[in-house]
Amino acid sequence: MRTENIQNLKNLSFQKIIGEIEDYAILLLSKDGIIENWNSGAEKIKGYKSEEIIGKSFSVFYTEKDKNEGKPQKLLALAKNEGKARDEGWRKRKNGTSFWASVLITAIHDDYGNIIGFTKVTRDLTLNKAEEYLNKVYTRFKIATDAAKIGIWELDLPNHILYWSEEISKIHEVSADFEPELETAINFYKEGNNRDRIREAVNVCIHNGTPFDLELKIITATGTEKWVRAMGKGKFRDGKIVRLYGAIQDINEKKLITRQLEKSQQEYKSLFDQHPDAVFALDRKGYFISFNERLLELIGISPEKLKKISFKPFCAPEDLDRVMGNFLQVLEGKPQTYQTGMITNKGKRLELNITNMPIVVDGEIVGVYGIARDITEHKKADLELKQSQENLQKIMDHSLDIICTIDREGLFKQISPASEKILGYSPKELVGIPYISLVYEEDREITTKAAEEIAAGISTTNFMNRYVRKDGRLVPIIWSVYWDNEDELFYCIARDATEKKKAESLLRESEKRITDLAQNVPGVVYQLCIRSDGSSYFTYVSDKMEEIFGFSTNEQSDEWELGNRIPDEEKEAFFSSVQKAVTELSNWDYEGRIRCGNGEMKWFQGKSIPLKVGDEVIFNGIMLDITKRKKVELEREQLIKELSQNNTELKQFSYITSHNLRAPLTNLIGIHQLLDHTRIEDEKIRRLVNGLKASTSNLNETLNDLIKILIIKENTNLTTRMIDVNERFNEVKNAISSFIKQSGAEINYNFREVPEVKFNKEYMDSILLNLITNAIKYAHPDRYPLINISTRKSEGKDQLVVQDNGLGFNMAKVKDKIFGLYQRFHNHPNSKGIGLYLVHSQVTSLGGNIEVTSEENIGTTFTITFK
């Protein structure tokens, strides 16, 4: 059996033997290092299965660094030359983990001594290596931790004994020999959240080993607050946690820096978010990475949507090419500022001012920052400004006055074309020359002074001086000047005052005329102002007040002295007349007495036209001394009174006289009526009685005429009515028909135009009778009388015209006397000189008038105009 076993064993292929060795990776490499064979040890150590790795170069086990250095090739070359090559170093497993390998490569030769391949035996020495490494690392770690202000600690659990390194003592600012306990260590943490968290973390770690890594605040032994990073984890043994170990790092500085960083990040974020303009970041393709609220507002879009799109759709189409060009420039590192139109999400166009700059991260341009300012309003305002500047220019160009600016040195800066007309110089000729050089020499001083005062803010904004025109003539100029401190310019308007000066001198003349007039009229000219409360004051009183009435109102302008000078008994009438004029604004006309300065009473007449001016009433008026006139008037009134008295008495007397005359006369007439003359036998007596009769008749006629006159004068309320003129004419004509017939007179009449007039019937008869009989009585001896009688309308009034061809009057001689009483112009036996006087009286007593035109030997025309 044993032999069989040995035989069996011998029969085992070598390959099989190697294949089962697990602690070593044994492989067969080709001459070129290609893996030809693989055993289970290799699989265990390196993690590859044979089918995965056979055919590949053994260099896959080496680190990148080793590969780059050509280590696998070097080892093969060494083995080729020396027969074998040894190496220790990190190799990589299939899963990427490293292990510490001890490698022996041995060359395999054929029978002729040629190398046909290699064996490679690899052991995993990681554990051994690790220990050695740890020691090395620890030393380095110590150096590193000290530099990094990291201290390490350990907590033995069963007894809760805490160790910590010197560095931790330093962090806690305790002495190096400080012996910490768990509780005291925990109590270093700031009370509250910090301490609670560490306690909890430690407890949890003790319980189940959960590692912790916390950033917390401690209060050091000296009372300083600082940030630390506390790390810890549990160490298990046999499923139980036997101790905790970890590190504490002083991260105060780092924390502070971090805080600082956070703060500055926040600040930058604020700058971004709170920026009044739209701020945004684009990637290299122009897609929005980030942006602030303002951009969202401007575009009118949600942030979710904006994140997915590029800026292009919002760019105004006509601006897109230019904007893209700018964008590319920015991507090349050249910041750009430009204006562009933007179309909002709702299709509204906005004008934006864009500033773009590259976003540089680690030296690479990764995108573009943008700041967009909405200048739509600004642009509009710009346009408006431009418009208003144009308007201003128009005003300047067309102004009749010179509009100009003058700088501090006194040079014309800008001047409007009116200079050509006013000064004879074109604006071109004037710009840049000192304004003073054109001022007339005599006026230079006042001009300079005025300019200084204006610049100093003492407001003499208007003044006048004289300029010398290009043609040498002087021209008065009124200046209106404003000094602008900011612009350092005088803004001036210069007006040709030639016309104004003329007007002024005219005004002065006319003022003088009016003053002369006011001072020289034979009365007081005044202006009195009456306030709404009734009080009053003189605003003007001419000097004549003093001269005529001997007092002046100047001293007490607020007291109506005039009123006090009115005698008491006339005061009421005076003031009520004033009051009436004030309330009705009707003309004031008052006559009364006034006490003069010397106490004398004078009569005055006050006249004025009241004018309402605001609350006050202005009396523009005159005051005349009418003492003389008044005296005469009073005398006349007295005289009239006496005369009327006399007249009444005389009238009475005349009634009685005429009655007393008539009474016997009527008896005489009666006697003659009853006396039968035929029965008087005695011739002489009969003739005497006849004479007596004729005289009686004459006396009666005369007396009757006189009485008629008396009655007309007395009878003022005669009745008038519409009278048919034709009817009255016929009546009268019939009454004197034999007289007319005898005279051979021809009478033409026409009353068609005015058939009826309003008049008294008896008077009409009397008038017609008198005028017709007169025309016949005073007919021309060479011809028969021709009488034309007619009515007509003239200026809306009725007229009766009686025209004859008689003797006529010498109008120049008799004009005033024609209608007088007892005026006889012709030596005619029956002329009593009473007829025309009666006609005139009758016409005028009823409000009409009578006119006469006449020419000697031609005829006379009487024209009666009815009321």
Added chain:
Amino acid sequence: MIPNVMCIEDDTTTLMLFEFLFKDENFCQNFIPVENGQLAFDYFETYMKNKADQKIIPNLIFLDLNMPVMGGWEFLETMENIFPDLLTQLNIIVLSSSVNPKDQDLAKENKFVMDFLDKPLVKDQLNALKQKAVFKDYFSS
């Protein structure tokens, strides 16, 4: 003819002329001349006191205005005050040579005055009176 006509007139010549005229014109049967208003009033007073007396009421009175002692207007006033009923029975014609228009107006206004005639009283005026309704009957035969 009118039976009784009274003339109150101070001018005796005028009275004489009335008498002749009335006779010539067959104007009245009985002519009663009275020389002023007072006498006329006395006449009527006597009549009123003693109606049995021969005094008779005239059918027509011509009254002058300007008279001594008592004028025409005063007479009418007195009569109106004392014998108003009698006054209403009288036919009074004022006959005056007054040219004062006031007198004419007063006559027109006075309800006791029948008419106002201007002196001198002439034939035509008498004839006109004869045509008046009041007197017509006296002249009908």
